[in-house]
Amino acid sequence: xxxxxxxAGKVAIVFGGSRGIxxxxxxxxxxxxxxxxxxxxxxxxxxxxxxxxxxxxGRVGVAIKADSADPAAIEAAxxxxxxxxxxxxxxxxxxxxLLRGDVASVSVEDLDRMLxxxxxxxxxxxxxxxxxxxxxxxxxxxxxxxxxRSGHSGSSVYAMTKAAVAVMVKGIAVDLAGRGITVNxxxxxxxxxxxxxxxxERITPLIPLKRAADxxxxxxxxxxLASKESGYMTGSSLxxxxxxxx
Numbered sequence: 001x002x003x004x005x006x007x008a009g010k011v012a013i014v015f016g017g018s019r020g021i022x023x024x025x026x027x028x029x030x031x032x033x034x035x036x037x038x039x040x041x042x043x044x045x046x047x048x049x050x051x052x053x054x055x056x057x058g059r060v061g062v063a064i065k066a067d068s069a070d071p072a073a074i075e076a077a078x079x080x081x082x083x084x085x086x087x088x089x090x091x092x093x094x095x096x097x098l099l100r101g102d103v104a105s106v107s108v109e110d111l112d113r114m115l116x117x118x119x120x121x122x123x124x125x126x127x128x129x130x131x132x133x134x135x136x137x138x139x140x141x142x143x144x145x146x147x148x149r150s151g152h153s154g155s156s157v158y159a160m161t162k163a164a165v166a167v168m169v170k171g172i173a174v175d176l177a178g179r180g181i182t183v184n185x186x187x188x189x190x191x192x193x194x195x196x197x198x199x200x201e202r203i204t205p206l207i208p209l210k211r212a213a214d215x216x217x218x219x220x221x222x223x224x225l226a227s228k229e230s231g232y233m234t235g236s237s238l239x240x241x242x243x244x245x246x
Contacts, residue, residue: 006032006033007029007032007033007034007089007090007223007226007227008033008034009033010029010033010034010035010089010090010226011034011035011036011037011081011085011086011087011088011089011090012026012029012034012035012036012037012088012089012090012091012092012226013036013037013038013039013077013078013081013088013090013091013092013129014026014029014036014037014038014039014092014094015039015066015068015074015077015091015092015093015094015095015125016040016041016068016093016094016095016096016142017037017038017039017040017047017050017063017094018038018039018040018041018043018044018046018047018050018063019043019046019050019193020094020191020193020194020215021094021142021188021191021193021215021219022038022050022092022094022095022142023038023046023049023050023053023215024214024215024216024219025092025094025142025215025218025219025222025223026038026050026053026054026061026092027050027053027054027057027216027219028216028219028220028222028223029090029092029222029223029226030053030054030057030058030059030061031057032223032226032227033059034059034089034090034226035054035059035060035061035085036054036059036060036061036062037061037062037063037064037077037080037081037084037085038050038051038054038061038062038063038064039065039066039068039077039095040063040064040065040066041065041066041067041068041095044065047063048063050063051063060085062080062081062084064076064077064080068095068096068117068121068122068124068125069113069116069117069120069121071124074121074124074125074128075124075128077128078091078125078129078131078132079132081132082132087134088129088132088133088134088137089133089134089136089137089138090137090138090139090140090226091125091126091129091130091133091137091138091139091140092140092141092222093122093125093126093129093139093140093141093142094141094142095117095121095122095125096117096118096122096144096161097113097114097117097118098114098155098158099113099114099157099158100154100155100158101154101157102153102154102156103156106156106157110157111157114157114158114161115157115161118158118161118162118164118165119161119164119165119168122141122165122168123168126139126141126168126172126183130172130175130176130181133179133181135179135180135181136179136180136181136231137179137180137181137182138181138182138184138226138230139172139176139181139182139183139184140183140184140186140222140225140226141165141168141169141183141184141185141186142185142186142188142218142222143165143166143185143186143187143188143237144159144187144188144189145187145188145189145239145240145241145244146158146159146162146163147159147162147163147165147166147187147237148163148187148239148245149241149244149245152203166185166187166237169183169184169185169235169236169237173234173235174235177234182225182230182231182233183234183235184225184230184233184234184235184236184237184238185236185237185238186218186221186222186225186238186240187237187238187239187240187241187245188213188218188240188241189207189212189213189239189240189241189244189245190203190204190207190212190213190241190242190244191212191213191214191215191217191218192212192213192214192215200212206244207241207242207243207244208242208243208244208246209242209243210242211242212242213240213241213242217240218240221238221240225238
């Protein structure tokens, strides 16, 4: 580990950190030296496993229940992080949901739920974290390559929410530039997580590299964006999808 990647003394919160890319990101940040708060909604046992992995890396891990569609819960999670650790340096906004449905069948309830979690919740998480982030901090969102490539029926609303995140990041990056806080967005392609397990075999042949990503590969990019090395990058969306969007 190079010194420029060392996050010793840093504190991170990972929204949606109990499993998949969020859990991998929490583990990687801990391995880089950060203490980590993770939020979860419905998988306390998975969150506990993530905390155990953080502690196995020699760092302090804490899990807190917080629905990313609930503004009060988001604010409480950020406040709890600062209360527990005394500071906040890195916010990873990973929480998101995928509810499939084509334009003829998607319900208003599913539309509202995806907008609430994937767009409104992301904005509120960034807003709450930014209010308490140390100057020079890092905000990292987890979007999707569907923001630039929506090639599957039933994914229009999900793709729309992820495209919204990519544009949101650009504006917020300008808002926070004066404090030296960078805001960047990662756009993974198919990744082996609970969200994609039913679709991986069908999607894999469409990927030039002929495989889905491991969550740890996405977490490596999270670690880079949290590091000093990425200090001149802000407002960017980085697609990591095995060439699928080419």
